[in-house]
Amino acid sequence: MSYGSAGNALPLNNFRTTKTRYSGIFAWIFSTDHKRIGILYLISILSFTSVAIVIGLLMRLELIAPGETIVKPETYNALFTLHGVIMIFLFVVPGLQAIFGNFFLPILIGARDVAFPRLNLLSWWCYMIGAFMAVLALFTGGGAPDTGWTFYVPYSVRTSTNVSLAVLGVFVLGFSSILTGLNFVTTVHRMRAPGMSWFRIPLFVWASYSTSWIQILATPVLAITVLLVAFERLFAIGIFDPASGGDPLMYQHLFWIYSHPAVYIMILPAMGVVSEILPTFARKPIFGYKAIAFSSLAIAFFGYLVWGHHMFTSGMSDTARWIFSLLTFLVAIPSAIKVFNWVATLYKGAIQMSPALLFTMAFIFLFSIGGLTGLIQGALATSIHTHDTYFVVGHFHYIIFGGTGFAFIAALLYWFPKMYGRLYRMKPMYIGWGLMFVGFNALYFPMLILGWMGMPRRYYDYIPEFHFWHVVSTIGSWILVSGIILIAVEFFRARKHGEIAGDNPWGGVTLEWHVPSPPPHENFDVIPQVTWDTYDFEHGLPEKTAEGASHP
């Protein structure tokens, strides 16, 4: 089947061509259009991400053999800190939410923009300023921070590297996250089109909405915590550092009270994307809409109560450990429910294979491995051994990269035609998928084995017994990156030279497929009256599909 449209030109009046007060780059960096801000995030986030990917490759190269391979220990320690800080704070935390949430959340609920467009622009500026401060920390003061992205006290107070500026950068980044959350919650409450009742909003919006609440409620804890680290370094206030009367465990509690819910900030929007893609390519309603919607809320809620599982060997009280273990097992349930519902959605569908669907299937497979290895770490008896080993490193890469990362690419494959109005070629994307899938498992599965064998994380060097699996892992990193490059190059080509996509290349029913590709400024000429349920393929299809005409 060919997806192309009858037309051979993009709609003249789209959000990219709209005349604004400013021109050139200023028409973008001062734009309050949610779609332009979404594109701004896309470009800035992917730029930082590519740096972190290169750092990841360098780390793997260093670890291909015991002893010094390409860098010294102090450089390696800075590399894994940077890889973590960039990937967490600059990519996966804002990632899907800031890019696709911004671009699609208003369209999906039939709104012309978010509730506070100027605040939205401010969020992007906070992101850029925070990111700039974090980057500046590499080259100033005592050099690149070497604490790990977790900034554990007392080491982060003792080290002479430039931790203070880096944590202040994280503080500013926090505002970007909080303001985006605030904006989206208000938008979902106040801006839904007539007829768009709570149980008609698409599941990506439910996921994004749940994420927003976590951003609002959890991020301030992190912001204050990292600020206290900076104060501890500058004024020795004695909150966390035992040398001045503080408690290092309190730091870990406060850090994980944010950073565990942050894992759900990373994964929930990815789950939302998957819940959009499956119905479209199966051409049938999602299985158990309410179960998926409520499980998002349940994850957001229970996600607050499990931070202690990052501290199972920390010296925390044994009672706290078993309580956190129990709660950790409970939070597995809503995720399991989602997986079952996604698979059931495919039952008796009319399934059209596409790169987006293939990445979604890979998401389900890899995320399941991440979740199931999570059970091993939730059980106290086994967690004591695997804690702080490569088992954890493997596990969270399965969740965050195999989950969020693959869903990110799926989302881009799914919505790229809407954002750019053009289609990519399928073949490079399928080959890229194959390379990524094989490379990913070759890179991260050995880590699970190494962790089981007892290889601690954040090790620059290791004993000879661990050599073989490190070699496999490093080779995996090369295969994985070749897949990423192939996909990136094809996207880059397609954004200017791809075939014209038309309004609805995949035959979707949610509101973004009712507007032209790319959508016009303010999305809808007339706010739509929603009379059908989400994913209702009998009544929800746009009247004209795969044509250049504007709707509704």
Place this chain on the structure above:
Amino acid sequence: MTTPVSSFTETFDIIFLALVIFAVVTLLLITAIMIYFVVRYNRKRHPRAEPIHGNTTLEIIWTVIPLLIVTGMFYYGYEGFRYLREVPEDAFTINVVGRMWDWTFEYENGRKSDKLYVPVDRNVKLSMTSLDVNHSFFIPAFRVKEDVVPGRTTYLWFKPQTVGPADVFCAEYCGQRHAYMLSEVVVMEKDAFDSWYGGEADSSPAAAVETAAAPVEETTGFTEEQRERARKVLWDNGCFSCHTTDGSENLGPSLKGLFQKDRYVLVDGQERVITADEAYLRRAIVDPDAEYVKGYDGVIMPPADDLSPSELTLIIDYIQSLK
């Protein structure tokens, strides 16, 4: 020699294996069903989708069954953990001190060691603390781990069941030489342990350093006995983590040939040249940051300000003797 096991190794292995089997079966089921659906209900083969919205019975089944399964998992995890945390009363207690980047084991009779020597078939409790940052004491072969935190005492226990050496790792990131904060637990037959425990200083820290580092050094005007004592002071204060005595570079400058050498130092941001005389060495040990030697950016040397005057003099004399 094979890696020794503890009384917990087998318990861990059974629980771990059970969880892995469950994970593999679940994963294969989900994946197989997913792939089957995608092939069976391909649009060419099955052009009209059936608009199924859900099924409440199924939803309840796949909520309740996983709930029961994870409750079971929690229980077995908890039981194993309880065993790990309930130290038998007859346990033989050894104090563990972690610091950047080595471990010291202190026995009840005052004996100190850089390796953990323990008797087989005896319950051993480790009572642990850190002198600087967080560390984590990890014996993979025994499947035990606990963080070692400054300002706190944490503990773990184990009962080794076979003799032999096993690796000890630091599992909590602690800076530059985190990956080298290694040691060994040596499980010995009871008799062998008793003779080590009550015996001569064949494995005392200073002696261990002698053999491990095998320094090639020429000392002048210094008796063997003084040299032993000086190296013990250096060892006890962790100096050997960064400084060598054979001229090779580690994190800090080697102590060999340091005396009377020109040092390029930063004083309040200003670069100066100082000759490493006795007074300089004294300042460099007690307050290393005041005159920071160029070329070691980012390396922190903790001030050794709790040395007694005689210890300080001994170290300085030792450095002078290292030509």
